[in-house]
Amino acid sequence: MPLTISADVVRMIPLFSGVPEQDKETLLSGGYVRQCARGDMLFAHGEPVTHFYIIISGMIRLFRTSPDGKEKTINVLTMGQTLCESEIFDVCRSHRVNAMPVEESAVIEFPIEWFKDAIRQHSHVALNLFSLIAHQAHMAEIEAEHQATMSAAQLVACFLQRLCVLYDLNLHDFELPYSKTLIASRLGMELETFSRAVTKLKEYGMSVRGTSVAIHDVKRLGGYVCSSCSVSGECEAYHSLHRRQDYIILHAEGMKIQKF
Amino acid sequence: MPLTISADVVRMIPLFSGVPEQDKETLLSGGYVRQCARGDMLFAHGEPVTHFYIIISGMIRLFRTSPDGKEKTINVLTMGQTLCESEIFDVCRSHRVNAMPVEESAVIEFPIEWFKDAIRQHSHVALNLFSLIAHQAHMAEIEAEHQATMSAAQLVACFLQRLCVLYDLNLHDFELPYSKTLIASRLGMELETFSRAVTKLKEYGMSVRGTSVAIHDVKRLGGYVCSSCSVSGECEAYHSLHRRQDYIILHAEGMKIQKF
């Protein structure tokens, strides 16, 4: 059954940013709320794409399995974020990833045909979806570049600082939003490698105790660098605290120079 | 000055696929042809984004430079492909990459405001642009996953087979479209590593002599696997020869098992 979603949650949905309240209601009324327990599959790689999803609570992990049984986490999504943005437009109508809640979660699901029709009639949402996908493409490119050029320690330093931007956390003292095992998998490295990377980063002004992290010296860790001006180096630390995901650390410079 | 572009070239532009001839003409009339010599910069990382580009001849390399002076090639584009698809929508109005012709090239350039206006009036083009960006996002994700999970030899095997699909080459005998140095940089590895990877692949049914490559045994190299059905393994080799870029090798299975 359609269900009223708390206004706080609706405000967290980037897809709806700037969209008139009335349109949001119309759109939400076409969705059904689905609860999903930790470990259930929301959908699996290869299954036909039937819905578009908006997460309203919890945390969902996207991952792929390789033939030798290893799992690579593609991303971890939380409240307000969406699933299958580009899959619903793919000529090949099946899921490209597995989606599984890390913890008890709830999503709103929209039948794809209904949803495609809806965005045709709500151009503002279409535009948001467009910039969302454009942004994802950008981030994925950066990700690929990082994987190809950065050391494990750099990847970790970069990721943790981006986490702070994304979740609006206080750099100088925050809690990891999910387990180290999950972070390691997200970064495409082994848990042991992650653990050692963290140890290394302690020499660079970062302390970690369980899930509590404190980054004392941002600049020593590489600092925030806007992906668009990293060449000229005009970006300042904290440039990124505007909760803009496209500010990322492109190069943890200090670390590279000091070759730890 | 606006210039008439050969119909053959226009047919190669995915952005225009399915668009009425008349609309193509209208759109093209808003662009100016720009010649660009090998080694010139078409635009540089950090500069303001002023145009949208369609390549009409030659080959253009996108790359970024890290603070320690290393260059990472993001992609190599040829006739029919476009530049700055998502950059023109970015809130941060500056280039995210450097663009430099590998060889004498020509592009049509459109002032971004004019172009944005044009796609508003040509919904078919807008839709094409949308699916182009969605596809790029997908490929970038795959790329990041590959970088994180594949060995150098697997990356090379995968890349070469994708090249054949992309450029419609005969797997059993084709010429590399660009230098090994460029391919290595594109794959984020050193030239030496690339060279050794190729040597290794010779044991797996591939011969390379200069720029001539022949893949004798596709299945031994990992084969083509559709990214959407790789789990079930129902895809056949040659599944991908339909010149569909979204068919890629997700896992070079044989190679992994044989652990070369």
Added chain:
DNA sequence: CGACACTTTGAAGACGATCAACGCCGGTGG
């Protein structure tokens, strides 16, 4: 023929994966 760009090969070193052992903690059952 020589200059130069491009590529290959070898040897040494850095880095990450893997395997194994152990510590820590929260929960369950006796």
Added chain:
DNA sequence: CCACCGGCGTTGATCGTCTTCAAAGTGTCG
């Protein structure tokens, strides 16, 4: 209350892979 267990994370040792540096080989074009 304690013993046991399983999930999670750390640490150490070893091994394979990729980078780096150095040298030599190949090819093309003037």
